Structure formats: structure tokens, C-alpha cells
Amino acid sequence: MSLRYALIALLTGRSMTGYDISKSFSRSVAHVWHAPDSQIYPELNRMERDGLLTSVEVPWGKKGTKKEYHVTDAGLADFRAWMESPLVPQRQRDPAYLKAAYFDFADPAAVREQLRQQQAYWEEQLRMLEGTRATLLDRSHPTLAARLSTLNERDAELAVRYKVYAYDGLIARARTELAWIADGFALLEELHGR
Amino acid sequence: MSLRYALIALLTGRSMTGYDISKSFSRSVAHVWHAPDSQIYPELNRMERDGLLTSVEVPWGKKGTKKEYHVTDAGLADFRAWMESPLVPQRQRDPAYLKAAYFDFADPAAVREQLRQQQAYWEEQLRMLEGTRATLLDRSHPTLAARLSTLNERDAELAVRYKVYAYDGLIARARTELAWIADGFALLEELHGR
DNA sequence: GGGAGCATGTAACGAGTTACATGATTGT
DNA sequence: ACAATCATGTAACTCGTTACATGCTCCC
Incomplete structure (x- = not known):
């Protein structure tokens, strides 16, 4: 479930496409949270379906388009609620x-x-x-x-x-x-x- | 996959039933590795099927029995191989x-x-x-x-x-x-x- | 024209969690 | 008789990993 909030956290900084997010994850943010493309794209779709994000199609080249995601008010409210909810301690498994x-x-x-x-x-x-x-x-x-x-x-x-x-x-x-x-x-x- | 080796590690100490193992896990060993019953029992069965463990039925009370697991030579060899195999670094996800x-x-x-x-x-x-x-x-x-x-x-x-x-x-x-x-x-x- | 990188996924699988299910035994 | 605890799981689900798939664009 934290992947969802890691994505919102990133998107509060600026709006991004799935690809941008995936790059951010493998660069700096990967220190705090790692996720592969194959997890990010489907999760973004689910979050849009749940009303936490909206997307706009941005043209890219002549034929291509890409989706830029924005956090909605509901998404921000959800994020704040998570931020204030108690943290379940991680199991030791190293x-x-x-x-x-x-x-x-x-x-x-x-x-x-x-x-x-x-x-x-x-x-x-x-x-x-x-x-x-x-x-x-x-x-x-x-x-x-x-x-x-x-x-x-x-x-x-x-x-x-x-x-x-x-x-x-x-x-x-x-x-x-x-x-x-x-x-x-x-x-x-x-x-x-x- | 590490659960399997955590189980062998424990059983090299002494033979135990699934229940004993489950208790060991929630007591001391839980610091190094945590696992619930519902993961331990099926894994023990799979390990027996794979020849890493053998079990003996031990009578318990008048009607009951319990299964005591022992590490086989193959199990020990597998454990040593894992011990010497390179460790894949854990992703940061806290x-x-x-x-x-x-x-x-x-x-x-x-x-x-x-x-x-x-x-x-x-x-x-x-x-x-x-x-x-x-x-x-x-x-x-x-x-x-x-x-x-x-x-x-x-x-x-x-x-x-x-x-x-x-x-x-x-x-x-x-x-x-x-x-x-x-x-x-x-x-x-x-x-x-x- | 070709290669690096942009863009977005699906499919199959494995690992881990949560909830539920069932019955026997030991000690009070 | 009742509770604690011994004993062994199944089922449904979520999360994460690995491998694969496809096509575009930008720059040389």
C-alpha cells in the first residue's frame, strides 16, 4: 500500500508521466523506495480509477502521446490521512x-x-x-x-x-x-x- | 526463498515439529526472521517433498500424532550452497x-x-x-x-x-x-x- | 539508417498477510 | 467442564519480481 503513497509524495513535487516517475524511482527516490515499471504503471491506473490522480494526454512527437499525472484533492487528503496514521513496525526479515x-x-x-x-x-x-x-x-x-x-x-x-x-x-x-x-x-x- | 533456509538453519539445531518451529519463530528467531504458521506448515511440506527434510510421526497423547522434521543430507548440502552463494542486496523499502x-x-x-x-x-x-x-x-x-x-x-x-x-x-x-x-x-x- | 532512450504495459510466478477452520491434550 | 496451548493447516488476497512485448522519437 505504501507504493501508492510514495507515488503521491513524488507527484506533490511536480506532475509527471509514468516514465518520469519510473526514472525518479531508479535515481534518487530509490533510496527511500524502490519499484519497477511493471508495478508503477498499473498502480497509476488504479489510482486514477480511485480518484486519487487525474491525467492529461500530452502530445509527444507527431503521433505519440504521454499521460501526465496530477494529484487530486482526494489524493492529497488520502496522503495526509496516511501520513498521520500509525506506522506498522516492519518485520525483521533480512x-x-x-x-x-x-x-x-x-x-x-x-x-x-x-x-x-x-x-x-x-x-x-x-x-x-x-x-x-x-x-x-x-x-x-x-x-x-x-x-x-x-x-x-x-x-x-x-x-x-x-x-x-x-x-x-x-x-x-x-x-x-x-x-x-x-x-x-x-x-x-x-x-x-x- | 530465504524462509526455506531459515527453517533448515533452525532444524540443524534440533529436530522439531511445525509447532515448535512456529514458536521458535515468534520467540527468539523472530528477530532475524519472521514467519506465521500459515507460511511455515506448507513450506515444511514442500521441503519434505523436495527431499530437504524427512519427518517421523511421533505419538502425542492417546489419539494424536505430530510430525517431527529432520534435515536430510541433501537439505544440509542445499543450505551450505545457499550460505556460500552471493547475497542479493535488499531493496530499500521502509x-x-x-x-x-x-x-x-x-x-x-x-x-x-x-x-x-x-x-x-x-x-x-x-x-x-x-x-x-x-x-x-x-x-x-x-x-x-x-x-x-x-x-x-x-x-x-x-x-x-x-x-x-x-x-x-x-x-x-x-x-x-x-x-x-x-x-x-x-x-x-x-x-x-x- | 541505427542506436539510445522515451513510453507503456502484460503475464506468470513467488512470497507474504489475514482470516478462518478444526480438533486434540494438559492442567485446574 | 473449561481454558490454555498444542497441532496443522486452507483460502483469498496483496504485494513484489522477472521476463517479455511493443512501438515511438530524437539525434547522429
Whole structure:
């Protein structure tokens, strides 16, 4: 159900086509929420059917058209209601921790390799998060900039601060993962030598 | 697919019935992996069909019976193969961060209430994780103890250390969440006053 | 003319959730 | 006798993934 609200959240910034949204998802927003095309297009259709969005056909080239989606008042009301509804805590279900608990079943070399891959992943993740955080702070982030132009300075300040806050949380999480992976290397060395 | 390996992991400790497993899941193991009964029983059946487990009917009372599952050699081989296969990084998809990025759409009082709920959840989580970590360290954790009794001291040491390592990661994660929530309270106060 | 990228999906499947269903046993 | 808990599921549904499908446009 959150995909729906992630889409509204994005569209409050500016109106977009399904394709734009899909690109936004795989670029910056993917840090907060990931979704493939095959999930986005059908969901946009359902949301339009439910009255949360409206779309206008925009000509594209000579023959083509594309649909630009806009959030309706009902959509915004729904979004606000969700924002204020209690958050159901996420179940813990992370294969990385499951595996770590049973590393003694695997070859130490294979474990080391997996730690290296995880490390590369989280370092890349951290780099992207810090990059996006910077574009939020200096207000150059395209979707944020579009939304800020419709707000007064006080509201713009709030929007920026909360987004930076969310990214600070994601950055802290990435650093925690990296610290845990570093501990993993140290543990491997202690138990099996280098 | 990880549910399957979480089940094998548990059953390497000791043989259990579906019910025992379901209880283990909702008690300690739930920190690493959660699954409801309705997912566990069918999966056990599929795993038996696939030759990863065998079961023996154990009498229970006068009329009842229960099925005790054991990991087969094929099951153990499958588990080891999974343990050494590369880990596919989890997509980021956490409603808490999505919401936080858009807190400016919600009433500050509602935001404060949500932070309080999240705080209570993570504090409880942390308390349980630290409790379980202690029972792993002193080897009183029932499933771990059962498995240790089949191992020599060197292998027992490895099994304990890796499990503690996994819990250390989960504990660090919980602390990171709590620190982020504390920052959220501070931010709310700064932006909206107390 | 050809390749990169724009634009929009469908189909099949797997994983996970929620609600429901049923009966036996053990302890008070 | 009654409650708690042991024991094992099914059914319907939602959400997400993977693979495939199709055609246009813009720029070189």
C-alpha cells in the first residue's frame, strides 16, 4: 500500500508521466523506495480509477502521446490521512543477518567474499545518499526544487529539513551496516586467521 | 526463498515439529526472521517433498500424532550452497523513512505521536535482542545449546561467536534507529516548539 | 539508417498477510 | 467442564519480481 503513497509524495513535487516517475524511482527516490515499471504503471491506473490522480494526454512527437499525472484533492487528503496514521513496525526479515548467524556453515573464504560484496554495496549506497543529501540541502534536487517554488520560505524550510532528516537516517543506517561488516572482517581474522 | 533456509538453519539445531518451529519463530528467531504458521506448515511440506527434510510421526497423547522434521543430507548440502552463494542486496523499502521525508504534510502532534510509537517499538526490540544475546553468550539459549551438544569445543566456539556477531549487528541497528528517532524529537522541537 | 532512450504495459510466478477452520491434550 | 496451548493447516488476497512485448522519437 505504501507504493501508492510514495507515488503521491513524488507527484506533490511536480506532475509527471509514468516514465518520469519510473526514472525518479531508479535515481534518487530509490533510496527511500524502490519499484519497477511493471508495478508503477498499473498502480497509476488504479489510482486514477480511485480518484486519487487525474491525467492529461500530452502530445509527444507527431503521433505519440504521454499521460501526465496530477494529484487530486482526494489524493492529497488520502496522503495526509496516511501520513498521520500509525506506522506498522516492519518485520525483521533480512537474509544478511540470517546468514551471518550461521557463518560457521560456510567456508571462511566464501564468507570473506560475501562481506566484501556487502561492503561494496553499502559504500556505493552511502556515496549516493550523501550526494542526494547535498542536493537537498542546497535545494538543487529537481523534484524538491519544483515543489519549493510553490511554497513560502517557512514551508520550504520545513520541507527541506525533513527530507534531509530522512536522508540522515538512511546515512546513519548505511554507516552502521559498514561498521558491522568491518567487525565481520575482524571476527573472521580472529577465528580463522588471515 | 530465504524462509526455506531459515527453517533448515533452525532444524540443524534440533529436530522439531511445525509447532515448535512456529514458536521458535515468534520467540527468539523472530528477530532475524519472521514467519506465521500459515507460511511455515506448507513450506515444511514442500521441503519434505523436495527431499530437504524427512519427518517421523511421533505419538502425542492417546489419539494424536505430530510430525517431527529432520534435515536430510541433501537439505544440509542445499543450505551450505545457499550460505556460500552471493547475497542479493535488499531493496530499500521502509515506510518509516518515506514518511519522515514528508513529515511537513502531517500535523506536528501526529508526528510526535508516531515517533513515540517507533521509539517504544525499538526500545522493546533492543531489550529483547540484548536478552537473547546474553543467552547465546552463556550458551543457555535452548536451540543453540541443543546444537552445541553435537559439536566439539572449537566448532561450538565458532557457532556461538557468529550468532553473537549477528545479534551485535541487530543491536547496533536498533540503537541507530533510536538515535535517529531522538534526532526527530529534537528537530520537531526546533521547527515547531514544544 | 541505427542506436539510445522515451513510453507503456502484460503475464506468470513467488512470497507474504489475514482470516478462518478444526480438533486434540494438559492442567485446574 | 473449561481454558490454555498444542497441532496443522486452507483460502483469498496483496504485494513484489522477472521476463517479455511493443512501438515511438530524437539525434547522429
